[in-house]
Amino acid sequence: MSDERAKRFPLALADLVREPRKPANRPQDSRAKQAAASALKPAPAQPAKPGPSRAANAPMKNPATAAASATPATSVFPARSGKKPAVGAAKPVSSASKSAAQTHHAPHAPRASALRPAARSAERDPNTTASAPKKGAPNVALASTQTLTSERVRERMVERLRSNGVTDPRVLNAMSVVPRHMFVDPGLAAQAYEDAALPIGHHQTISKPSVVARMIELVATGRALNKVLEIGTGCGYQAAVLSQVATEVYSIERVRPLSERAKLNLRPLRVPNIRLHYGDGRLGLPAAAPFDAIVIACAGLDVPQALLDQLAVGGKLVAPVGSQAAQSQVLTLVTRVSATQWREEQLDRVFFVPLKSGVI
Numbered sequence: 475m476s477d478e479r480a481k482r483f484p485l486a487l488a489d490l491v492r493e494p495r496k497p498a499n500r501p502q503d504s505r506a507k508q509a510a511a512s513a514l515k516p517a518p519a520q521p522a523k524p525g526p527s528r529a530a531n532a533p534m535k536n537p538a539t540a541a542a543s544a545t546p547a548t549s550v551f552p553a554r555s556g557k558k559p560a561v562g563a564a565k566p567v568s569s570a571s572k573s574a575a576q577t578h579h580a581p582h583a584p585r586a587s588a589l590r591p592a593a594r595s596a597e598r599d600p601n602t603t604a605s606a607p608k609k610g611a612p613n614v615a616l617a618s619t620q621t622l623t624s625e626r627v628r629e630r631m632v633e634r635l636r637s638n639g640v641t642d643p644r645v646l647n648a649m650s651v652v653p654r655h656m657f658v659d660p661g662l663a664a665q666a667y668e669d670a671a672l673p674i675g676h677h678q679t680i681s682k683p684s685v686v687a688r689m690i691e692l693v694a695t696g697r698a699l700n701k702v703l704e705i706g707t708g709c710g711y712q713a714a715v716l717s718q719v720a721t722e723v724y725s726i727e728r729v730r731p732l733s734e735r736a737k738l739n740l741r742p743l744r745v746p747n748i749r750l751h752y753g754d755g756r757l758g759l760p761a762a763a764p765f766d767a768i769v770i771a772c773a774g775l776d777v778p779q780a781l782l783d784q785l786a787v788g789g790k791l792v793a794p795v796g797s798q799a800a801q802s803q804v805l806t807l808v809t810r811v812s813a814t815q816w817r818e819e820q821l822d823r824v825f826f827v828p829l830k831s832g833v834i
Contacts, residue, residue, distance in 0.1 A: 710736030
């Protein structure tokens, strides 16, 4: 028995050393560990265990937040405010966050490409975004009738004037330069370059282009105009044409809303040689007299003597003069021959709003 024990002892000692390994491989223990791992769910994270990599993956939340923070950087709105660095900040993003950002911004991609030209213009001038629609009535006409702003349309109008007998190159040039559509209501902008009188409110009208050119040519023919007086500013169109022919233009309007509208219409053109006045046109402007020419854009039964006195010797006055008997108006040209003499010529049949006294 002792020999048998001696033979078995080393084996039994080896078994005792290896014995602790067997419980680790027991199926019951492995099943228990698997159950615990599946219940607690940290087991999948432990295979990738290296603690530092787990800590490095913990900021994987940051790519998501980075993608979220990249949203304003790649959106159009920072581009509108002219922040270029925000647009370039989207480039140094990792490949993982780049794919996340692409999937996040996929619905907005067409919008960004459609607004790309606007974004480029915003980089040049941040104030050019969405400010066009808020412009006033003349600029609304510009936006809605872009074809009317072309020189080609005005040139066709000038050709009609030339065919109707207007020959003064200064007048034709002035008619081609001044944008008539800026002086009418936006709803009438499509008719701006037709040879028609159009309403401007307060029972007043803007005269036909042919009548405007004809009246200015009558007072400008054969001489230079230094100082001109216009009676009846209206919307300011005729004053703008006169400013291209004369050195100084004075214009009087008796209806205050029309006088204010003329200022607004002329402001975008930045015409430096027009002086607008609110007052009674029948009285003229004695302080600025004498005038080389006077253009009256409203019809009276006669020409007021105050205006005849303010005309320089050799100067010309053109006005529509009405007749109660015939109920008609005739375009009349008056030339001051001397300090006490005036010569009168009756020309074309016309129709103007009446010349009245006082202000409203």
